[in-house]
Amino acid sequence: MSLIVAARFDTFEAAEKAAGALMNDGVAPSDLHTFYVNPPGAHGRYPLGGDQAADPDSEGAPYSAVGGAAAIGLVGALVGGIIAFTFTDSLLPLVGGAGVGAYIGSLAGAVYSLGRKRPSRSRSQVFQAKVHEGRPSGVVLAVHTSQEHEKHIAEVLRSLGGIEIERAQGRWANGRWEDFDPLVSPTLKKDF
Numbered sequence: 001m002s003l004i005v006a007a008r009f010d011t012f013e014a015a016e017k018a019a020g021a022l023m024n025d026g027v028a029p030s031d032l033h034t035f036y037v038n039p040p041g042a043h044g045r046y047p048l049g050g051d052q053a054a055d056p057d058s059e060g061a062p063y064s065a066v067g068g069a070a071a072i073g074l075v076g077a078l079v080g081g082i083i084a085f086t087f088t089d090s091l092l093p094l095v096g097g098a099g100v101g102a103y104i105g106s107l108a109g110a111v112y113s114l115g116r117k118r119p120s121r122s123r124s125q126v127f128q129a130k131v132h133e134g135r136p137s138g139v140v141l142a143v144h145t146s147q148e149h150e151k152h153i154a155e156v157l158r159s160l161g162g163i164e165i166e167r168a169q170g171r172w173a174n175g176r177w178e179d180f181d182p183l184v185s186p187t188l189k190k191d192f
Contacts, residue, residue: 002172007162068113069106076105
């Protein structure tokens with residue numbers, strides 16, 4: 001594993017300026033990698049798009065929607081049947097009224113139950129959500145370096161507008177940070 005110091009910049013121009021300053025300090029061009037990180041949710045990890053198979057905030061939503069649809073759909077069927085029975089004594093309008101009431105009730109029940117507040121998450125769920133929250137979008141300048149130069153590189157990156165300075169262990173090959181994962185939140189270093 002290689003030591004990598006990286007910072008996020010607002011523009012490619014700012015990252016290129018920082019890369020130029022680092023090259024003037026003796027950093028080889030093959031030890032610099034500039035790339036853009038898409039916003040969270042826009043990394044296309046799945047064929048239909050998105051970064052995760054399911055939204056973590058939707059946990060329990062299918063059961064809630066089915067339960068709400070069943071409960072209020074039953075009430076809607078009863079109300080629709082009673083309304084139809086008051087206007088006619090034929091079986092066909094009675095069944096139709098019950099069906100329309102059930103449909104409207106199930107739709108209202110599903111939508112109502114999805115809008116309700118969910119129970120609070122446990123500490124481990126909050127931690128997992130934070131770890132897989134991902135990175136904010138922007139231009140990242142990653143520098144392959146050694147331990148004796150990491151603080152100086154972090155200072156240069158910060159002085160030239162770099163934000164979210166991080167220290168990472170990764171695989172550096174062919175002038176690139178090969179195992180960079182945009183879905184893992186960066187480990188920010190405050191002591192640089």
